Amino acid sequence: MGLREVLTPFTVWKHVFDDPVTIKQPIGRPAAERYRGFHQNDLDTCIGCGTCEAICQNGAIDMVAVAGYDPEKGNSGLKPQIDYGRCCWCALCVDVCMTGSLTMSNEYTWVDTDPDAFRFVPGLEEPWKDDEEGYEREGKRVLSGIERIHMEEMEPEARIGNFDEIVAGYSRAEAILEADRCVECGLCVATCPAHMSIPDYIAAVRDQDYDRGLQLLYETNPFSEVCGRVCTHKCEGSCAALHEGDPIAIRWLKRHIIDEVPFDRRIELIGQPAEPTGRKVAIIGAGPAGLTAAFDLARAGHGVVVYEALAHAGGMMRYGIPEYRLPYDALDRDIGVIEAMGVEIRTNCRVGRDVTMDELRRDHDAVVLTIGLHMGRSTRVPGTEGAGVEKAVDLLRRITDGEKVPLAEQIVVIGGGNVAMDIARSMARLQKAEFGKVGITLTALEDIDHFLADPEEVVESREEGVKIFDARGPQEVMRDAEGKVTGLRTWRVKSIFDAEGRFAPAYDQSDERVHAGSMVIEAIGQAADTSLLGAALTEALEWNRGRIKIDTAFRTSEPWLFAAGDAVKGPDVISAVADGHRVARTVMEKLAAREVAQ
Amino acid sequence: MRDIHALLKQRHRLGPLEPRKGGLAFVTVPRENLRGLLLELRDTHGFTHLVLLTAVDWMEDGLFQLTYMLNNRGRDLTLGIRVMIDREEAQGDTIHDMWPTAATYQRELKEMFGIDFPGSPRLDEEFILEGWTDLPPYRRDFDSLAYSQQTYAERPGRVTHDPREYMKSKLYPDGV
Numbered sequence A: 001m002g003l004r005e006v007l008t009p010f011t012v013w014k015h016v017f018d019d020p021v022t023i024k025q026p027i028g029r030p031a032a033e034r035y036r037g038f039h040q041n042d043l044d045t046c047i048g049c050g051t052c053e054a055i056c057q058n059g060a061i062d063m064v065a066v067a068g069y070d071p072e073k074g075n076s077g078l079k080p081q082i083d084y085g086r087c088c089w090c091a092l093c094v095d096v097c098m099t100g101s102l103t104m105s106n107e108y109t110w111v112d113t114d115p116d117a118f119r120f121v122p123g124l125e126e127p128w129k130d131d132e133e134g135y136e137r138e139g140k141r142v143l144s145g146i147e148r149i150h151m152e153e154m155e156p157e158a159r160i161g162n163f164d165e166i167v168a169g170y171s172r173a174e175a176i177l178e179a180d181r182c183v184e185c186g187l188c189v190a191t192c193p194a195h196m197s198i199p200d201y202i203a204a205v206r207d208q209d210y211d212r213g214l215q216l217l218y219e220t221n222p223f224s225e226v227c228g229r230v231c232t233h234k235c236e237g238s239c240a241a242l243h244e245g246d247p248i249a250i251r252w253l254k255r256h257i258i259d260e261v262p263f264d265r266r267i268e269l270i271g272q273p274a275e276p277t278g279r280k281v282a283i284i285g286a287g288p289a290g291l292t293a294a295f296d297l298a299r300a301g302h303g304v305v306v307y308e309a310l311a312h313a314g315g316m317m318r319y320g321i322p323e324y325r326l327p328y329d330a331l332d333r334d335i336g337v338i339e340a341m342g343v344e345i346r347t348n349c350r351v352g353r354d355v356t357m358d359e360l361r362r363d364h365d366a367v368v369l370t371i372g373l374h375m376g377r378s379t380r381v382p383g384t385e386g387a388g389v390e391k392a393v394d395l396l397r398r399i400t401d402g403e404k405v406p407l408a409e410q411i412v413v414i415g416g417g418n419v420a421m422d423i424a425r426s427m428a429r430l431q432k433a434e435f436g437k438v439g440i441t442l443t444a445l446e447d448i449d450h451f452l453a454d455p456e457e458v459v460e461s462r463e464e465g466v467k468i469f470d471a472r473g474p475q476e477v478m479r480d481a482e483g484k485v486t487g488l489r490t491w492r493v494k495s496i497f498d499a500e501g502r503f504a505p506a507y508d509q510s511d512e513r514v515h516a517g518s519m520v521i522e523a524i525g526q527a528a529d530t531s532l533l534g535a536a537l538t539e540a541l542e543w544n545r546g547r548i549k550i551d552t553a554f555r556t557s558e559p560w561l562f563a564a565g566d567a568v569k570g571p572d573v574i575s576a577v578a579d580g581h582r583v584a585r586t587v588m589e590k591l592a593a594r595e596v597a598q
Numbered sequence B: 001m002r003d004i005h006a007l008l009k010q011r012h013r014l015g016p017l018e019p020r021k022g023g024l025a026f027v028t029v030p031r032e033n034l035r036g037l038l039l040e041l042r043d044t045h046g047f048t049h050l051v052l053l054t055a056v057d058w059m060e061d062g063l064f065q066l067t068y069m070l071n072n073r074g075r076d077l078t079l080g081i082r083v084m085i086d087r088e089e090a091q092g093d094t095i096h097d098m099w100p101t102a103a104t105y106q107r108e109l110k111e112m113f114g115i116d117f118p119g120s121p122r123l124d125e126e127f128i129l130e131g132w133t134d135l136p137p138y139r140r141d142f143d144s145l146a147y148s149q150q151t152y153a154e155r156p157g158r159v160t161h162d163p164r165e166y167m168k169s170k171l172y173p174d175g176v
């Protein structure tokens, strides 16, 4: 060691009373306008998808709860917290951000004595939080594509004269591209009534592992052929991708998986049910609610008989939803898997007529009521009684049964929901086949911006020649001297609900129209036919505004009777599936409790 | 630019011209034709300035793409010349004799992509990475996240939440 090395430390001592060289504002010079400085986040726009966390190659981001931001549809409420001990300011998180909420200021100096301060949630209180300058991505995100992969559909001219399926389904190449757009955030899962493992099965498409995909589908839903085609797909309304582009085609990807796995392979993959338990459960109604419950109960080893009034199983999936949206063979495959689990479906057996509730109760450990809503409601305006006026669900059922239904060259449909669209489009097909042209007028209380039907149904109906008159309230079915229907008289709707939000349409009587037609179809809603219960049980049960009252576990007020699906809750197939699972769980809990008691 | 492309197309086996906005265009050439093309562009067609030399990893195709950007100041034209090379062999032809600055770009490409340029000066000296032992970090099979997790210590006390699980715990805790 030389003399210099020995003395140097002492020479340093002369600086001991100097001002420190670390200063509050080390440089004080603003950075370039687009400099990638400290992060900013618009917390009201951020949806807590965690995509920024997933992409960060430095593991700098955690998703944390922040007071005042709670989970809601399509938004986890979590916010990114960044550890500036790891960040390299690459801005990948900004480039990938699904909403564009995450940006960077051009601030680059920050002095603090507390090391934990540098782990912070951008958007809360940092001084540069509202700075204009800095880095933000130009335009929309490009790292995950913003446009949905196009789905091939039949052109209107090709589809109008027949009931062939309209939607083609994705090819493998198309499905992979669409699956690639999903960032696997899982925000959609909470919205799906059955909480399907959406990001996981989409990942299975991307990995081309259809066996895994199918197993994931069956964990939560035995009706993927059906839901992959006609699900109300509310999940897509909460998809992270919709903030800057099209939501992921979740429904079509589900259908793609099921399309790729042959029927026998499905049964192989699901595996055998558990050993028989000797317990017996009766289910009334072979719609999605009843059959899902049957599937779960049968897989657990319980004996299940489903009693179905009509000639075939499926409920409204078969007798309501038209074939051009859901072909019967697709539905049959879903039902076939359920039957392969040992579920017995006794068709043409109407409870209340062919077998009584008392008998079911006597012969089974539990009874589940899933009878749906099968009685069409009427507007009851003058003229609705008598020939020439039909109810949509009755006609749809008869079309499914292959019956020749009444038809006219000009038909007026009342109603603006999906059922109205289904009957209008079904009748349009029959008209085209019979008369060579379509003559359908559809009137609805709602104005077109508030239609209850899905927008694509409105578009496709119009493409097929259905004329839609919105904000029209039916007043009278007009009939000639001989009583033949000649049209529907309507008034313009001023408002549908009163100040208290009750249904009480108000009309502008000066704006009257007569929509010509020799047939009128009412499609304004359905009610449950509960006559099967009989007087004593009807009296004994608790009711809630015309529906059998159930608790959150789908128990009725009678300990042996459970109820689920449209008849008590609704409104769609996937909700019926979710309810089916839940009611099966409750029944199994009850059976297990009895086991212990004995 | 079309005139130059038409003139050189056959001699240097150029691919089709891909024009972009504002005097910018790209063209692909076989590796054997690269040096000849660059020399002619520089000495006969006024592309005297080497703007940059960079690479793209087309991992799935087993290729690296080298991109040479040349500029003709007089005519305000920029031409991007692409050469596809084998990713396994990962070797290009040095052009430091035409543009001395190319040596620096080539040194960077050696370090970041592992692309060799035999004969290029100081090629194996560290450029910005010090004591690097892992895969060259710009190769796409280099796992940046795993590397940073192994290499840099985590400050204690960090907690994160999976959005899906968090929403479940708050919105439907018993699964329905």
Ligand SMILES: Cc1cc2nc3c(=O)[nH]c(=O)nc-3n(C[C@H](O)[C@H](O)[C@H](O)COP(=O)(O)OP(=O)(O)OC[C@H]3O[C@@H](n4cnc5c(N)ncnc54)[C@H](O)[C@@H]3O)c2cc1C
Pocket (backbone or CB within 6 Å): A230, A231, A232, A284, A285, A286, A287, A288, A289, A290, A307, A308, A309, A310, A313, A314, A315, A316, A317, A320, A321, A322, A349, A350, A351, A352, A370, A371, A372, A373, A374, A393, A396, A418, A419, A422, A529, A532, A564, A565, A566, A567, A570, A571, A572, A573, A574, A576
């Ligand atoms: C025209 C139409 C279109 C629709 N389109 C869609 C759509 O695109 N997407 C969507 O998700 N949902 C749609 N829905 C709604 C969906 O079909 C229902 O929500 C779903 O089928 C309800 O299932 P569920 O099991 O509760 O009842 P249902 O499917 O109605 O099944 C009930 C079953 O019980 C049987 N039953 C009734 N009484 C008795 C008795 N006494 N004895 C024996 N059996 C009996 C019935 O015959 C029926 O088979 C549509 C509904 C209709 C009417």
Ligand code: SF4
Pocket (backbone or CB within 6 Å): A055, A056, A057, A058, A059, A060, A061, A082, A086, A087, A088, A089, A090, A091, A092, A093, A094
């Ligand atoms: S800037 Fe880069 S390193 Fe920093 S948090 Fe964002 S992604 Fe991670």
Ligand code: SF4
Pocket (backbone or CB within 6 Å): A041, A045, A046, A047, A048, A049, A050, A051, A052, A053, A078, A079, A080, A096, A097, A098, A099, A100, A101, A102
């Ligand atoms: S990617 Fe954007 S929207 Fe999603 S959590 Fe991060 S900052 Fe929020």
Ligand code: SF4
Pocket (backbone or CB within 6 Å): A181, A182, A183, A184, A185, A186, A187, A188, A189, A198, A199, A202, A238, A239, A240, A241, A248, A250
């Ligand atoms: S489908 Fe949308 S919401 Fe669901 S995981 Fe993928 S990107 Fe996220």
